[in-house]
Amino acid sequence: MKKIFILAIIGSLVLNISFAQKEKLFKYPFVNQTEFGVLFGRVKNANYSYYYPSYSSYWPNPTPNGYSLQNVANLSIQTFNGFQVRKKTTVGLTTGFDMYSSSVLVPVALGLRHVIYEKNEQGAKLQAGIDAGYGATFGASKNSYEDVTGGILINPTIGFKFPTRNGSAWLVNFGYKYQYMEVSQNFDESDFYNIASVETKNLNRFQVRLGFQF
Template sequence: MKKILILGIIGSFVFNTSFGQKEKLFKYPFVNQTEFGVLFGRVKNTNYYYPGYSSYWPSPTQNGFSIQNVASLSLQTFNGFQVRKKTTVGLTTGLDLYSSSLLVPVALGVRHVFYEKNQQGAKLQAGLDAGVGSAIANAANSFETVKGGVLLNPTVGFKFPTKNGSSWLINFGYKYQYMEISQIIQPTDIYNISSTETRNLKRFQVKLGFEF
């Protein structure tokens, strides 16, 4: 099921490519922006001092922290219609490969060109995607359940039009993703009652892609 979904998402990149040829199909011109990105972030690894060597209790005290750089990959495709000359609205989906779980973003997106020197020249483009990251494609596991959450992704970048009407894209952005991971406590476990981890992932994003 999940494999089919992932294939479907990847397939939609290809599908859109061929679909883009028939321009007059819709009232507004169809726009596809497909990008490959890297999400750069930093993770704070707090060290705890546990007074009891064999259990969590008494509660641990913080004992310094270390910071680690992390990077994860992201694939995304924005499909929409150019409702104004400079504005495109549509739907964004793709795959975000965070270190612990794989999320499928489903977001409403806007792309707006806010500065251009001339029609053929490079353009400055701002974008905003807001929606949810879904854990549907995440591999099931009997120890924990992963729940995706709110996703906010503002970007700003350049569009370099080519002669045939497509464009190359380079975008810089900030990606916020909420995630909730709950441990599955076995019914025979008399010590653990519940454990939920909330993750606010904040990433700096660099993405490269093309538009047609």
């Protein structure tokens, strides 16, 4: 009888621990959102015409307009990993690759995702999000004449989640991404025609992303 009583106590403790773990896992489930996107924007390209004076060297002579505008589209891949701290709110970390024409930046940012409207749990949901952090230059090309430095990034979005039967969801998001970047040109002092320079870039892009959540 004692053995049965002891086994019953042990069994009840195991069940209580199991249910407690289940409840905790249900309360704070892991969420991954992986998305592929395109960054749309316009960039200014300086226009120079070169002429040769009476001596052998040459100097740039800007055109009357000074620059031209060009439409660009860059590929972006990102993954958000976090925990659902409330029923409609998830907090986590965002990283990936932003492939600009001049370099590849790696965003490292804190992210927030929040469902702002849903008709029911099985239906489509309107979701807002924001990522704020730093764009690192792990993926930038390295050479002795050019240094690329990343900087602050801010990326607010709004879009839709379309749940599937297995508990995952398709994602469609629209947003704006701001990224600061600095490019330093360091030429050899013996080269008379080239001058060291530092160019700062404030990259402003409209963003469209498609992805999947599980």
